[in-house]
Amino acid sequence: MSILSKQSVLQSAAALGESHLLGSVYTVVDNDTTHSELVAVQVNKMSADTAIKQTVALTNPAFSSGARPSSGRTVEQQQQILQMLCAHPLLHSGDLTAAAQIITAAIAAMLDLDRVSWWQFEETELRLVNRYDSRQNQHTQGEAIAKEFFASYLAGIGLSEDDPLASRPELAVEDVALAVSLQVISPLDALIEKTLICCAPGAFLEVVVRCRGKAVGVLWCERVQAHSWSALEKAMMLSVALLTAAAVESVSQTKLSSTLDKRNLQLKRETIEREQAEQAWQESQRFIQGIIDASTNILYVDEFVDGRNIYISRWITNVLGYEAYEIQKLGTQYLEKLVHADQKALIISERRKLSAISDGEVVENEYRFRHRQGNWRWLLCRETVFQRDKDGQPTQIFGTATDITKRKHAEVALLEFNRELARLASMDGLTQVANRRSFDSYLTQEWENVGSGRSSLALILCDIDYFKSFNDTYGHQAGDVCLRRVAQAIDRAVKRSTDLVARYGGEEFAVILPNTDADGVEQVAKGIQQEIQQLDIPHSQSDVSKCITLSLGISVVTSPVNSHPDMLVAAADQGLYQAKYEGRDRYCTGTLDIPQVVS
Structure with missing residues (x-):
């Protein structure tokens, strides 16, 4: 398996806008295990009292509090502090104030800083979440930069309010005072003017905190003396920025798979000197592989x-x-x-x-x-x-x-379910042919086609002869069976897919026959009678036959001019009445009563 660089993986994950890498960091912490090349720290779930004690441990003189050794910390010590921060339960407790104190104190201890500030972007202001001064071992919070000053700060470094820090992931200054004197540090002029950062001569490192593809805050790292920021220090601050984002995400209770923003995780594309970056590069390999392996993507x-x-x-x-x-x-x-x-x-x-x-x-x-x-x-x-x-x-x-x-x-199942619902909504539950609603809709649809490419439209109304007597004699269950069999017989007699058989109401059925003339509809009517005869359903109370029979009314329209679908139904109903009047068990054709247009 090939080994990928940390920078390359994070750059491309950020380009995708994916959160699985960051989500994996959370997964590692939530599973109470933090991995690195040197140490595997097992963290047990702690009570609130234990968490407070660990907070004190991170801020005691052994790590910060103005007792910073002049020679600086070793890489191993810095890694140990970073690992403790990663595993700290308050980081994911949902208490942003407590998490901010842990983060700023840990940064100061890890990089031997004089002051660390965490500013958060709000809708109308830049709010100080926490500032830790290691010289006085003091935390402050609550300060806010007004909207107009926030806009001035962004304008001074050429940034857009839509994406406040999209043009760069970090800003590193070795000597603030020197840069100011040379007039090359204009992005920080407003901050220096408001005494928000040190300038004596001072060193400054700015790292953006991003959540879900949006810059939500910024970390300011400061030294009173000038200092050349190493690639390892920048890489560690990017790691802390991830943990800071995790604390913000924990407050909003977002899912562990939230989006990794490309700009948030993007390391500078400028070439990092091989000598400075090689050690941090190698140490991060196992950590990155662990993140990748823990991802569910x-x-x-x-x-x-x-x-x-x-x-x-x-x-x-x-x-x-x-x-x-x-x-x-x-x-x-x-x-x-x-x-x-x-x-x-x-x-x-x-x-x-x-x-x-x-x-x-x-x-x-x-x-x-x-x-x-x-x-x-x-x-x-x-x-x-x-x-x-x-x-x-x-x-x-x-x-x-x-x-x-x-x-x-699930999508396929839902689609099939919706199709079945639509089918059931258009079908008569007893006879399993189309219901009255489908009949009305289809008749209107086909009526509009008459005269536009189709020569005619025919309709047959069918009524079971003496059906009330059948129910009274054989019972309603037998009547239901009779209705189902009659519906199936009518459906068999109708051959074309464009024809529609529907239960019109009670013991009445209707057949819509698009593009069918008078001869064609009579052939269908005869076919229906033949199918009914073959059913041979006994009906002892019928006056016309010993078996079930149908009376049928037929109507045909060849032009929709001056007519309406209801006229076609009325004509078929007239034919049905005539068939019953003439003795039932037959079909008769009704005539459309189309009003004459007086010219």
Whole structure:
């Protein structure tokens, strides 16, 4: 399995706007275990009293309180402080005030700082969450910068109020006084003017705190004396910024899988000197791998040109059943070998789109991939450009894949349920043919088609002869069975998919026959009578037959001019009345009463 750099993974995760890495940090803490290369700290759930004692431990003279050794701390000591901060229960307690005291004191102890401030962005102001002065071992809070001063501060460093710190992830100044004298530190002029930061000569480091893709605050690290900020110190502050964001997220009770903002986790793209960064780089490898392995999303890096996998996280085994090495053994265009055949063309075309996107853009799609056991799993894939060549062309792709199989199954089940509801809403429950509502709707629809490509529209009204006597003689259960059988017989006699059989009411049924003339409707009426005769349902109380019979009324319209659907129904009803009048068990045709237009 390939080893990825911390910077590369965090940059691409931020580009995706994904929160799984940050979510994994939370998962580690929530599971009461914090991993690093040097130490594995086991933290038990603590009472409030124990948590307070640990708060004191972080702020005692051994870590801060003005007892800072002049030689500075070793890397191991700095890591120990960072690990204690990561595992501290107050960091995730939902108490932002307590968490802020822990964070600012830990930063001061870890980097041997004189003062640390945490400012939070509010709607109309910049509010001081906590300021820790290690020289006096004192915490202060509650100060606020008015909106007009906040706007001036942003304007002074060329930032937008829509995304206050989008143009840079950090600001590092080795000698504030010197920079001011050289007139090159204009972004800090307003802060110095309001005595918000030191200038004697003073060193200043600003790190942005982001939550869910939005800058929510800023950490200011200050020394009274000039100081060159190392790459390791900046990297540690970025880690603390993550923990600070975690504390903010805990207050708002957001899910552990909240979005990692690209700008929040983006390390400076400027080249970090290899000598300064190498140690921090190596020490972070196991930590980053632990975060990736704890994520419930698949993380992967592919070659852009041939689609070969370079790296894929172990979560692939939980989702698709394959080991990472098996994915890499699939060779070129491995995704095309796993995706469903119906989506192969889609995944090819979507991959091509990546060549045209800019840095930070994401291509998102849902695909079905084959599980090792042969079944199919739905994955939501988000992909972005991970690396480019000197000409700016993509060479590698970074992506995440989330298992959404349960969601897709739920969507399908809901769709089928809605279809069934629609079917039931349009069907007569007893006879399983269309109900009166469907009849009215379909008649209106087909009426509009008459004269526009269709020559005519026919209607048959059917009534079971002497059905009341049948119910009185054989009972209502037998009557229900009779209605169902008659409905099925009528439905069998109607051959075309465009024809509609509906229960019109009681023992009456209706048949709508689009594009059917007088001869055609008579043929259908005869077919209905034949089907009813074949049922041979006994009816001892009928005056026309020993079995169930139907009387039918027919009507046909060839032009909708000066007419209305109700006229077609009235004409069929007239024919039905005539059939009963002439002795039942027959069909008769009614005439549309269309008013004459006087010219």
